[in-house]
Amino acid sequence: xxxxxxxxxxxxxxxxxxxxxxxxxxxxxxxxxxxxxxxxxxxxxxxxxxxxxxxxxxxxxxxxxxxxxxxxxxxxxxxxxxxxxxxxxxxxxxxxxxxxxxxxxxxxxxxxxxxxxxxxxxxxxxxxxxxxxxxxxxxxxxxxxxxxxxxxxxxxxxxxxxxxxxxxxxxxxxxxxxxxxxxxxxxxxxxxxxxxxxxxxxxxxxxxxxxxxxxxxxxxxxxxxxxxxxxxxxxxxxxxxxxxxxxxxxxxxxxxxxxxxxxxxxxxxxxxxxxxxxxxxxxxxxxxxxxxxxxxxxxxxxxxxxxxxxxxxxxxxxxxxxxxxxxxxxxxxxxxxxxxxxxxxxxxxxxxxxxxxxxxxxxxxxxxxxxxxxxxxxxxxxxxxxxxxxxxxxxxxxxxxxxxxxxxxxxxxxxxxxxxxxxxxxxxxxxxxxxxxxxxxxxxxxxxxxxxxxxxxxxxxxxxxxxxxxxxxxxxxxxxxxxxxxxxxxxxxxxxxxxxxxxxxxxxxxxxxxxxxxxxxxxxxxxxxxxxxxxxxxxxxxxxxxxxxxxxxxxxxxxxxxxxxxxxxxxxxxxxx
Amino acid sequence: xxxxxxxxxxxxxxxxxxxxxxxxxxxxxxxxxxxxxxxxxxxxxxxxxxxxxxxxxxxxxxxxxxxxxxxxxxxxxxxxxxxxxxxxxxxxxxxxxxxxxxxxxxxxxxxxxxxxxxxxxxxxxxxxxxxxxxxxxxxxxxxxxxxxxxxxxxxxxxxxxxxxxxxxxxxxxxxxxxxxxxxxxxxxxxxxxxxxxxxxxxxxxxxxxxxxxxxxxxxxxxxxxxxxxxxxxxxxxxxxxxxxxxxxxxxxxxxxxxxxxxxxxxxx
Ligand code: HEM
Ligand SMILES: [Cu+2]
Numbered sequence: 001x002x003x004x005x006x007x008x009x010x011x012x013x014x015x016x017x018x019x020x021x022x023x024x025x026x027x028x029x030x031x032x033x034x035x036x037x038x039x040x041x042x043x044x045x046x047x048x049x050x051x052x053x054x055x056x057x058x059x060x061x062x063x064x065x066x067x068x069x070x071x072x073x074x075x076x077x078x079x080x081x082x083x084x085x086x087x088x089x090x091x092x093x094x095x096x097x098x099x100x101x102x103x104x105x106x107x108x109x110x111x112x113x114x115x116x117x118x119x120x121x122x123x124x125x126x127x128x129x130x131x132x133x134x135x136x137x138x139x140x141x142x143x144x145x146x147x148x149x150x151x152x153x154x155x156x157x158x159x160x161x162x163x164x165x166x167x168x169x170x171x172x173x174x175x176x177x178x179x180x181x182x183x184x185x186x187x188x189x190x191x192x193x194x195x196x197x198x199x200x201x202x203x204x205x206x207x208x209x210x211x212x213x214x215x216x217x218x219x220x221x222x223x224x225x226x227x228x229x230x231x232x233x234x235x236x237x238x239x240x241x242x243x244x245x246x247x248x249x250x251x252x253x254x255x256x257x258x259x260x261x262x263x264x265x266x267x268x269x270x271x272x273x274x275x276x277x278x279x280x281x282x283x284x285x286x287x288x289x290x291x292x293x294x295x296x297x298x299x300x301x302x303x304x305x306x307x308x309x310x311x312x313x314x315x316x317x318x319x320x321x322x323x324x325x326x327x328x329x330x331x332x333x334x335x336x337x338x339x340x341x342x343x344x345x346x347x348x349x350x351x352x353x354x355x356x357x358x359x360x361x362x363x364x365x366x367x368x369x370x371x372x373x374x375x376x377x378x379x380x381x382x383x384x385x386x387x388x389x390x391x392x393x394x395x396x397x398x399x400x401x402x403x404x405x406x407x408x409x410x411x412x413x414x415x416x417x418x419x420x421x422x423x424x425x426x427x428x429x430x431x432x433x434x435x436x437x438x439x440x441x442x443x444x445x446x447x448x449x450x451x452x453x454x455x456x457x458x459x460x461x462x463x464x465x466x467x468x469x470x471x472x473x474x475x476x477x478x479x480x481x482x483x484x485x486x487x488x489x490x491x492x493x494x495x496x497x498x499x500x501x502x503x504x505x506x507x508x509x510x511x512x513x514x515x516x517x518x519x520x521x522x523x524x525x526x527x528x529x530x531x532x533x534x535x536x537x538x539x540x541x542x543x544x545x546x547x548x549x550x551x552x553x554x555x556x557x558x559x560x561x562x563x564x565x566x567x568x569x570x571x572x573x574x575x576x577x
Numbered sequence: 578x579x580x581x582x583x584x585x586x587x588x589x590x591x592x593x594x595x596x597x598x599x600x601x602x603x604x605x606x607x608x609x610x611x612x613x614x615x616x617x618x619x620x621x622x623x624x625x626x627x628x629x630x631x632x633x634x635x636x637x638x639x640x641x642x643x644x645x646x647x648x649x650x651x652x653x654x655x656x657x658x659x660x661x662x663x664x665x666x667x668x669x670x671x672x673x674x675x676x677x678x679x680x681x682x683x684x685x686x687x688x689x690x691x692x693x694x695x696x697x698x699x700x701x702x703x704x705x706x707x708x709x710x711x712x713x714x715x716x717x718x719x720x721x722x723x724x725x726x727x728x729x730x731x732x733x734x735x736x737x738x739x740x741x742x743x744x745x746x747x748x749x750x751x752x753x754x755x756x757x758x759x760x761x762x763x764x765x766x767x768x769x770x771x772x773x774x775x776x777x778x779x780x781x782x783x784x785x786x787x788x789x790x791x792x793x794x795x796x797x798x799x800x801x802x803x804x805x806x807x808x809x810x811x812x813x814x815x816x817x818x819x820x821x822x823x824x825x826x827x828x829x830x831x832x833x834x835x836x837x838x839x840x841x842x843x844x845x
Contacts, residue, residue: 223620234711
């Protein structure tokens with residue numbers, strides 16, 4: 001039977017280019033995605049640093065960047081948000097870790113469509129190049145924020161950056177949609193068709209479930225954004241008026257009429273809300289995996305976890321209107337969207353309690369991956385609690401477009417997802433590169449980053465309640481906000497320290513990849529399939545044999561077993577699912 | 578590469594039976610992949626149709642299509658329906674392992690598809706001449722100030738949704754014809770496509786939108802070449818069935834566009 005596997009797995013790669021550049025191996029592609037996202041996150045972080053500096057010292061001229069004018073601030077925040085959401089949060093957890101570990105964790109030799117997998121990475125890469133190009137064209141990067149609301153985004157003459165820069169921005173997003181669709185197809189087909197014998201759906205690790213559900217969301221959401229983007233390009237370049245009513249810019253009547261900016265908002269947020277779950281779900285999967293492993297206990301409520309994720313994915317498509325309470329939408333639909341949004345709180349709470357239940361009375365091993373997983377839960381709760389407030393149309397009228405929202409989504413979507421990525425990095429680098437990362441520096445990095453992110457993003461809530469508007473660069477000029485400038489100063493200093501601390505991470509990462517102590521095959525004493533194979537795994541993952549699975553994914557502390565954990569491939573012992 | 582080895586990799590499919598769990602939907606990977614793509618694509622079209630309805634609800638929608646437009650669109654519909662039939666025949670032939678007839682039926686399907694595209698292109702050109710246009714289109718000489726011209730300025734959404742929806746669908750049909758061509762003729766299809774592209778670039782006058790749109794064929798040519806280079810193989814019954822799924826889907830989408838865009842805007 002081994003022949004059928006090799007017949008499916010493409011021949012081993014020859015030569016540098018086929019092995020490392022245009023590789024068909026899901027593991028190489030995963031690492032490519034990972035480093036693409038790592039590059040993107042440094043760009044995004046650098047932009048946020050510039051923004052924070054500008055907020056305190058609007059007048060200073062910076063080396064390399066020059067003057068930051070108010071519209072430059074808007075460009076910075078547009079590119080920061082877009083790069084972070086698409087090229088970091090959508091790229092690393094799914095494209096990176098998912099690509100690398102989904103096939104291994106289900107016992108497959110590769111993805112179902114290796115060529116498609118390669119194309120999907122390189123398409124993402126092209127999208128990244130296109131969006132970075134927006135910085136360098138005349139007029140610079142666009143101003144319309146990561147949400148790209150028309151009319152601003154639909155009119156070439158609406159401001160600097162809304163010319164070629166905005167076209168590049170939309171093109172990049174459209175290319176990214178195609179790449180994500182290819183990726184999602186591959187993830188779903190692989191999970192449905194290529195599970196090793198015994199790997200039933202209900203024995204899949206929660207990481208696999210989370211990548212699977214994320215792929216469903218991606219499959220359904222990105223297609224809509226693609227259409228929305230095409231219509232926006234038509235409005236900009238063909239003179240159509242899908243999104244633009246009769247408008248006057250600088251005293252000039254534009255040639256559009258009859259369109260509705262609300263149409264874009266509906267289409268965008270139909271994609272946009274699932275997108276935030278695309279960002280966070282893989283983090284949930286990783287957190288579940290790591291909490292169970294390092295608590296040496298089975299995950300509390302495996303089935304509940306699966307159903308909760310499915311429920312989140314399902315409801316995720318029905319709540320987009322909570323971003324539009326202020327748009328003039330009918331109050332009745334606002335009520336419905338508010339109610340449905342509150343419903344999502346239930347599965348989210350189930351997950352949180354299950355994570356706590358997993359840690360309850362456990363002999364926890366506080367190693368770096370575990371610290372980050374706990375950090376993830378902490379941020380998920382802190383960011384999540386402000387969600388039900390924002391879901392009230394009445395409160396949202398006050399809080400919409402203020403720093404309260406910025407604080408909310410940075411905690412729950414931004415940094416929580418980033419913590420999931422950190423956890424995954426510290427946990428899986430030993431398998432991916434065969435070397436352990438440094439524990440001490442890992443912990444130092446964790447504590448600075450945890451304290452730092454709370455210091456940056458918690459004060460934003462106060463700022464927002466006090467009326468500090470989002471996407472505004474001249475805080476120093478507004479009288480009623482002067483009292484809040486000390487908060488801004490605090491946040492900027494915290495951001496500088498936190499960003500500096502990220503050097504610890506990259507240095508630790510690269511030093512460990514090349515110099516770290518050699519990792520054993522199963523350094524964390526985990527149970528899932530990736531820890532049964534060599535480190536790093538061979539070309540077809542399991543060296544020509546296909547594993548046979550006998551146990552559920554989290555068999556820790558099994559009574560009567562020889563060790564305190566039972567691998568998924570061990571002969572059926574203890575409880576079975 | 579010899580055709581024998583090609584045949585081998587082709588039939589191996591996912592080739593994982595025995596050591597793996599049964600696929601959840603009992604279908605082979607390529608078919609699952611295509612179904613998933615179609616799910617996603619129907620949302621892409623769904624979003625466009627949503628945009629169409631959204632505009633239509635809030636506007637007094639014009640109903641300008643006269644007899645000749647409707648007859649033309651009906652013939653186009655007949656082409657697509659017939660092409661679905663020939664596609665089914667191709668799949669049957671492939672399942673019988675009848676190479677020659679698989680190819681013939683696929684070519685017949687492509688012929689109907691091409692007829693659809695050409696008829697549609699002529700319809701576009703005629704409407705543009707009568708004044709239904711977008712500000713971004715090239716202006717052909719002799720565009721009169723008739724009913725369509727008034728609609729284009731009065732209810733710009735009409736032309737926008739018309740061209741947006743049908744262009745997206747036409748793009749899908751074009752991709753479909755190229756896809757079928759690759760499955761039917763493999764690398765031999767590339768020079769044919771090249772000739773069509775070159776011929777069209779020279780024949781279509783510069784004031785016609787298709788003078789530019791035809792370069793989509795070049796793009797398709799490049800993508801097809803890359804795919805054939807990466808996966809040089811003989812396509813088997815599974816591949817024919819999978820491209821059939823795509824074709825029927827494109828056909829199905831037209832069955833929404835035809836009534837919504839044409840029939841509901843017929844001159845009364
Ligand atoms: C180093 C940590 C970070 C800092 C200091 C930071 C800072 C900022 C600042 C100052 C803004 C502009 C707020 C405004 O004026 O309205 C902003 C916006 C934004 N950030 Fe971050 N950010 C960080 C990390 C992230 C991460 C990890 C994400 C990933 C989701 C993210 C996503 C966004 C988004 C989506 C926006 C909104 C952009 C828009 O309004 O269109 N940020 N951030
Ligand atoms: Cu939302």
